[in-house]
Amino acid sequence: MTKIITIDGPSGSGKGTVSRLLADKLSFQYLDSGALYRVLSIAATRRNVDTANKVELALIAEHMDVIFKTSAQGDFDILLEGENVTSDVRTETTGALASQLAAYSEVRDALMKRQRLFARGNGLVADGRDMGTVVFPAADLKIYLTASIDERAKRRHKELIEKGEDVSLRALAEQVKARDERDINREVSPLVAAEDAVVLDTSNMSALEVLDKVLHIIDFKRLV
Ligand code: DC
Numbered sequence: 001m002t003k004i005i006t007i008d009g010p011s012g013s014g015k016g017t018v019s020r021l022l023a024d025k026l027s028f029q030y031l032d033s034g035a036l037y038r039v040l041s042i043a044a045t046r047r048n049v050d051t052a053n054k055v056e057l058a059l060i061a062e063h064m065d066v067i068f069k070t071s072a073q074g075d076f077d078i079l080l081e082g083e084n085v086t087s088d089v090r091t092e093t094t095g096a097l098a099s100q101l102a103a104y105s106e107v108r109d110a111l112m113k114r115q116r117l118f119a120r121g122n123g124l125v126a127d128g129r130d131m132g133t134v135v136f137p138a139a140d141l142k143i144y145l146t147a148s149i150d151e152r153a154k155r156r157h158k159e160l161i162e163k164g165e166d167v168s169l170r171a172l173a174e175q176v177k178a179r180d181e182r183d184i185n186r187e188v189s190p191l192v193a194a195e196d197a198v199v200l201d202t203s204n205m206s207a208l209e210v211l212d213k214v215l216h217i218i219d220f221k222r223l224v
Helices: 016-025 031-044 054-063 090-099 105-116 133-137 151-163 170-185 208-219
Strands: 003-008 027-032 067-070 076-080 123-128 141-148 198-200
Touching: 003 016, 003 133, 003 208, 016 027, 016 067, 016 105, 016 123, 016 208, 027 198, 031 067, 031 076, 031 090, 054 090, 054 105, 076 090, 090 170, 105 133, 105 170, 123 133, 133 141, 198 208
Parallel strands: 003 123, 003 141, 027 123, 141 198
Antiparallel strands: 067 076
């Protein structure tokens, strides 16, 4: 049986880094569900699809050709129709549009099928907003990561500066807040901790400390 570990939380909570490290450590599959919403927003922009056209967006979500692959250098690459879109995927503009399209139930249903296909082999670490509540409600372990808005904005800022994007910290904090509000208040699959999730505040923790804590829980539960 494929073991499933879900790691949900708002943007900048550290779920991406921790999930990747954990999947690597356990030799599990890794699902970056946010990347699917992000790739959809790139595909829709390239096709000039009206962002209100839910039917067309759902069709693209269902049929777009997306491949996640780890490069020889250990980088995580995302290909859309064969083209490497990794750096486009990570921009704030893409994230904001992804959050907007993610509010449509038609889009969520289409992406749900794709997400569930990642559950194969020994196990899966799935990161997102609704992994533990909607996509994998029977997961073996559910983690919900959170952190203060300031800390999350700082993390995002560092990440973007390293990538050569010039954004002010204040503007980022506003964007993080706006995205939180949209993700938390939407009607379908809002961002919320599953009732049976272990909630960790990562404000004062490094990614490695969070990983350590999660591994501890996995050990304690004799999950693997
Ligand atoms: O985790 P992320 O920042 O890459 O996600 C981008 C957006 O996609 C996020 O603001 C909301 C949406 N999303 C979602 O609604 N459900 C998920 N499981 C993952 C992401």
